[in-house]
Amino acid sequence: MSALTQLTIAEARDRLRRRQIGAVELTEAHLRAMESARALNAFVTETPELALTRARAADHLLGRGEGGPLAGIPLGIKDLFCTEGVRTTAGSKILGNFVPPYESTVSAKLREAGAVMLGKTSLDEFAMGSSNMTAASGPVISPWRRRSNANVALVPGGSSGGSAAAVAARLAMGATGTDTGGSIRQPAAFCGIVGLKPTYGRCSRWGIVAFASSLDQAGPMTRTVQDAALLLTAMAGFDAKDSTSADLPVPDFAAALTGDIRGLKIGIPKEYRADGLSDEIARLWDDGKAMLQAAGAQPVEISLPHTSYALPTYYIVAPAECSSNLARYDGVRYGLRVEGKTLDQLYAKTRALGFGTEVRRRILIGTYVLSAGYYDAYYTKAQKVRALIAEDFRRAFETVDVILTPTAPTPAFALDEGEIDPLTMWLNDVFTVPASLAGLPGISLPTGLSADSLPLGLQLLGRPFDEETLLRVAGVLEKSADFKALPSGVEI
Amino acid sequence: MSLDLDTVTKLAHLARLDLAAEEREHLVGELSKIMTFIEQLREVDTEGVAPMTSVAHMALPRRPDLVSDGNCRDKVLANAPDAQDGFYLVPKVVE
Numbered sequence: 001m002s003a004l005t006q007l008t009i010a011e012a013r014d015r016l017r018r019r020q021i022g023a024v025e026l027t028e029a030h031l032r033a034m035e036s037a038r039a040l041n042a043f044v045t046e047t048p049e050l051a052l053t054r055a056r057a058a059d060h061l062l063g064r065g066e067g068g069p070l071a072g073i074p075l076g077i078k079d080l081f082c083t084e085g086v087r088t089t090a091g092s093k094i095l096g097n098f099v100p101p102y103e104s105t106v107s108a109k110l111r112e113a114g115a116v117m118l119g120k121t122s123l124d125e126f127a128m129g130s131s132n133m134t135a136a137s138g139p140v141i142s143p144w145r146r147r148s149n150a151n152v153a154l155v156p157g158g159s160s161g162g163s164a165a166a167v168a169a170r171l172a173m174g175a176t177g178t179d180t181g182g183s184i185r186q187p188a189a190f191c192g193i194v195g196l197k198p199t200y201g202r203c204s205r206w207g208i209v210a211f212a213s214s215l216d217q218a219g220p221m222t223r224t225v226q227d228a229a230l231l232l233t234a235m236a237g238f239d240a241k242d243s244t245s246a247d248l249p250v251p252d253f254a255a256a257l258t259g260d261i262r263g264l265k266i267g268i269p270k271e272y273r274a275d276g277l278s279d280e281i282a283r284l285w286d287d288g289k290a291m292l293q294a295a296g297a298q299p300v301e302i303s304l305p306h307t308s309y310a311l312p313t314y315y316i317v318a319p320a321e322c323s324s325n326l327a328r329y330d331g332v333r334y335g336l337r338v339e340g341k342t343l344d345q346l347y348a349k350t351r352a353l354g355f356g357t358e359v360r361r362r363i364l365i366g367t368y369v370l371s372a373g374y375y376d377a378y379y380t381k382a383q384k385v386r387a388l389i390a391e392d393f394r395r396a397f398e399t400v401d402v403i404l405t406p407t408a409p410t411p412a413f414a415l416d417e418g419e420i421d422p423l424t425m426w427l428n429d430v431f432t433v434p435a436s437l438a439g440l441p442g443i444s445l446p447t448g449l450s451a452d453s454l455p456l457g458l459q460l461l462g463r464p465f466d467e468e469t470l471l472r473v474a475g476v477l478e479k480s481a482d483f484k485a486l487p488s489g490v491e492i
Numbered sequence: 493m494s495l496d497l498d499t500v501t502k503l504a505h506l507a508r509l510d511l512a513a514e515e516r517e518h519l520v521g522e523l524s525k526i527m528t529f530i531e532q533l534r535e536v537d538t539e540g541v542a543p544m545t546s547v548a549h550m551a552l553p554r555r556p557d558l559v560s561d562g563n564c565r566d567k568v569l570a571n572a573p574d575a576q577d578g579f580y581l582v583p584k585v586v587e
Contacts, residue, residue, distance in 0.1 A: 097571075098571055099570070099571065101564070101567040101568075101570055101571075102567075200547045200548060201547075201548045201550075214545075214546060214547060240553070240555065243552055243553060244546065244548045246548065246550070247553065306536070308532075309532065309533060309536055311529075312529060312530045312531075312532050312533050313533065315526070315529070315530055316530055316533075323507060330508075331573060332572070332573070332580050332582055333571070333572055333580060334571035334572065334573075335571070335573070336573070337573035337574065339583075340583065341583065342583055342585075343582050343583050343585050344508065345510070345583075346582065346583055347508040348505075348508045348509060348510035349510045351507070351508050351509050351510070352509045352510040352511055355509070360509055360511070361519070361522065361523070361526075363507045363509065364500070364503045364504065364507055364509070364519065364523060365523065365526060365527075367503050367506050367507045368495075368499075368503055368523070368527070369530075371503070371506065378530065380543050381533050381534075381536075381538060382533060383543030383544050383545065384536075384538035384541040384542070384543050384544070385533050385536050385538060386543075386544045387541050387542060387543065387544035388536065388538070388541060390544060390547065422522065422526065423525065423526065423529055437547075438547065439547025439548065
C-alpha cells in the first residue's frame with residue numbers, strides 16, 4: 001500500500017501544486033492499487049491509458065503554475081455518467097456495448113477542473129438497488145470484513161457500490177455517485193466514507209443515464225468532508241441542457257467548513273426512532289447528537305409525521321419514472337438487440353434479455369401504477385403524499401438548521417445472505433428516501449463501528465441549496481467522531 | 493391488492509417484456525406483495541393536496557428558439573445495432 005494512495009484530495013492537491021509529487025506518479029500509484037484489488041470488482045472498465053494521458057497533461061500545467069482546482073487528482077466515475085469514447089454500461093447488459101459520443105456535464109466539469117479519470121465504477125443495474133449485487137458485471141465486494149468472521153464477503157451497499165468500495169480501499173481519491181433514494185449515502189455508510197447528495201438541481205443531470213428523473217442527483221464520494229466540498233464545487237453549477245438545473249451561483253463549499261456550529265439547531269426526528277431500530281444504531285445516533293451539542297449546537301426534537309409513508313411513495317414514483325425512462329431501450333437505437341420476426345417481438349425479446357430481475361420488476365410496477373384506471377389511485381396519490389412529506393421538512397426547517405438521523409438501519413450485510421425479498425432490501429433506504437422525495441441535500445459520514453467492527457454512518461439533512469450549513473456541521477461531526485478505522489488490507 | 497396472471501401478462505405486454513410463463517407466475521405473488529405494501533398510502537388524508545410534480549420550485553427556463561445542436565447523424569447512428577445508409581434498420585413493419 002503506497003503512501004500516495006492514503007492522501008486526501010486536499011493534501012494531494014497541495015503537494016501537486018508545490019511539485020512535491022507528480023500527477024503521473026500519483027495516478028500510477030492508484031492504477032497499481034486498482035490492479036492489486038481487482039478481486040473487489042469495483043470497476044466495470046479501467047482506463048489506465050486515458051488516466052496517464054490526463055495525468056501528464058496535469059503535470060505539464062502544474063509545472064507552469066497552472067492547472068484547475070483538481071489538477072492531477074485521480075477519481076473513479078460511476079458507470080452511469082456518459083463518458084466520451086469510454087464504454088458506459090449503467091451496470092446493465094442492455095448497454096453492455098454502449099460507447100457514448102459525448103461527455104456528461106458533471107464528468108466534463110471534473111475533467112475541466114483537471115481531474116484524472118481512473119475508470120468507470122460499478123453500480124446496481126440502472127442504479128436500482130442497495131447492494132451492488134445486480135450489476136451485470138457481477139457483485140462488488142466491500143473491502144471491509146467482520147471481526148467475527150473475515151471470510152464472509154460483504155456488500156458495499158448500492159447503488160454507487162463500486163465508487164464506495166474504490167474510495168474506501170484507496171483505489172481512487174474520490175468518486176462520483178448518483179443518489180435517487182439513497183444510492184450515495186447508504187454505500188458511503190456501509191464503506192465508512194463520506195457521501196454527499198446535493199439538493200436536487202445543484203448538479204446537472206445531463207449525460208447521466210436516467211433512472212427516476214425527479215429524484216436523480218449526482219454527488220461526490222470521498223474520505224473526508226473537506227474533499228466532498230472540493231469535488232462538489234467542481235461538479236455543481238447551472239447547465240442549460242438540464243431544465244431542472246438550478247441557476248444559482250456555486251459557492252466555494254470548502255470555505256463553509258469554519259468549524260463553528262455554535263447556536264445552530266439540530267433537528268432529531270422522533271419518527272426515525274421507529275420500532276425495530278437496533279440499539280447499536282440508536283446509540284450511534286445519540287453519540288452524534290451529544291458530539292454536536294458539545295460543539296455548541298442545540299438538539300431539538302422534531303416531528304416529520306409522514307415519514308413512514310416515504311418508502312411506499314418512493315416505490316410508486318421511482319418505478320413510474322423508471323418505466324418511462326427505460327422505454328428508450330428498444331434494441332434499435334443503441335445497446336443490445338435480440339432479433340424477432342416483428343418489431344414488437346424484437347422490442348420484447350431485447351428488453352427481456354437485456355434487463356435484469358430487479359429492473360424488470362420495477363418496470364412492471366411502474367407500468368401498473370401508470371396504467372389506465374390505476375393512475376389516480378396510485379401515481380397521483382403518491383404525488384400528493386410526496387407533497388406532504390416535503391411539507392413536513394419545510395415546516396421542520398422553520399425551526400432547525402439541519403436534521404440528524406442514522407443513514408442506514410444496519411451495517412453492511414453479507415453477499416451470500418440468501419435470496420433477499422425485494423421489500424426487505426428496500427428497507428435499507430428507509431432513512432434516506434424521505435429527503436430524496438423532498439429534493440433536500442444530505443450527507444452521510446462514518447461516526448462509529450458496529451459490534452462486529454463494521455463502519456456505521458450518520459446522515460445530516462439540510463435546507464434546499466444550503467449545502468454550506470450541511471458541510472459545516474458535517475465537518476464538526478467528523479472532527480468529533482474522529483473515525484480512524486480502515487478496511488482490511490489498507491494500512492497506513 | 494392481488495394481481496392475477498392475466499394482469500401480469502398484460503403488464504409484460506405493455507412494457508414490451510417477453511417473460512417466460514414461469515417468471516410471470518412468480519411475479520404474480522411478488523408484485524401482489526409489493527402492491528399491498530404500497531397501498532398503505534390509502535390511509536393518508538390527501539384531500540385538497542396538490543400533487544407534487546417537481547421538487548424544483550422554479551419556472552421552466554426558456555431560451556431563444558434557435559438551432560443549438562445537430563448535424564451529427566453519424567454520431568447518433570454509431571451505437572445502432574443495425575444501420576444502413578444513414579438509417580436505423582428494423583424488421584419489416586409494412587406488408
